[in-house]
Amino acid sequence: MDTTDRNAAPDSPLGLRERKKAATREAVHRAALRLTVEHGLDQVTVEAIADEAGVSRRTFSNYFATKEDAVLWGEEQQAATLLRSVAERPAGEPPWTALRAALRTLEPGPVSPDRETITRTRLALRHPSLLGRQLATHAGLEQDLARVLTGRGVEPRRSRVLAAAFLASLRTTMRTWVESEHPAELLDLADEVLRLMSLPFDEAPRGDRQA
Amino acid sequence: MDTTDRNAAPDSPLGLRERKKAATREAVHRAALRLTVEHGLDQVTVEAIADEAGVSRRTFSNYFATKEDAVLWGEEQQAATLLRSVAERPAGEPPWTALRAALRTLEPGPVSPDRETITRTRLALRHPSLLGRQLATHAGLEQDLARVLTGRGVEPRRSRVLAAAFLASLRTTMRTWVESEHPAELLDLADEVLRLMSLPFDEAPRGDRQA
DNA sequence: TGCGCAGTGTGCAAGTTTGCACACTGCGCA
């Protein structure tokens, strides 16, 4: 049906069926994001999103329960990807290093972490209903991250602290990014914030608290 | 799924389902044409066409019985469109005028009559199996055209002559076009050929034989 | 000649999308 190429990379181990499902979900998500940015969440109907995505209203419901779900799907997607990436870091790697490294792997995901993440964040700041969900997702991710770190041998309480610090850094990064309209790479900015977070709080920024 | 827009024109009275079917058929046809041009008909497998079009091998078979069918579908499509256009010309219009006018309506069809028609024609000239089918389609069209003209009140034998002359003109046009690699508009060239066809054969090109 | 193999056509079950019907909600308005 698609008139343009969606083949390109023959590297996918997934079957045609699964690739098309992913593409549909992705298309609906992008349509939701696009229309919400343009008209505001309340002015956008499920039907409009479905039309924009090229699917029926019924199919929209097959993928997402609500508009908010569709808009924020990338959020959960990124969370899941990040979680997986951390879990897949080499076993011996110190936790903070693993977290920073995992962040780098977000790039090639189905959702580009630059334009789209900032769009979602701005939408969340504008729409309370989105913000709540976004924070909830973040909170869930924090729990999961801590669990993963514990699974890697980190002491439980320390895992929670690290996960909290890491996500707090990301929120700080996003806040800075959104406010400054900075053209810098999001991931570079995040790296800098993470570095600052890892320094001793009461000393001049020279030592390294990590590991 | 498709990641690019295939909505654009909301003018379609067709439902989503039919539009997607048409898009799939179109995509398979284009894929077949593209690959055949690139590698030659014999080097192209049904599976490769299906992949290129983004559908399964089974789905290819749901739309076309053979590779040749897929490549030449535009041919039959154009024939059907032309036939419909002639039938829809105003009742009082003289037959030759109606034929010329109908030809003009081919443009907005799903198959652009320029780049794609010439491609098909060249392929047909290169592949005997395609040529046979193309000629068969043409022959069928000639019958149908004559029938339509008769339906418009033209005397049967005259209908057949007119249809034959018209299609002969089109073949001549295509031959000229293909050989000259002419940058002129295909339809303009066709018009000129049709004008020549309508002139008295044994006189200087001044009088007008039509109607 | 016979074997293996790529390509093809087709039946069938399972998965996906569509279209439609119906119920329900929230909101403006008489």
Place this chain on the structure above:
DNA sequence: TGCGCAGTGTGCAAACTTGCACACTGCGCA
């Protein structure tokens, strides 16, 4: 207050696609 109406969620049947199995053909090669 009650009515109408747009938007939404969901069940269901029909339509479409996929994946797989199986049979068949044509071709190269031992």
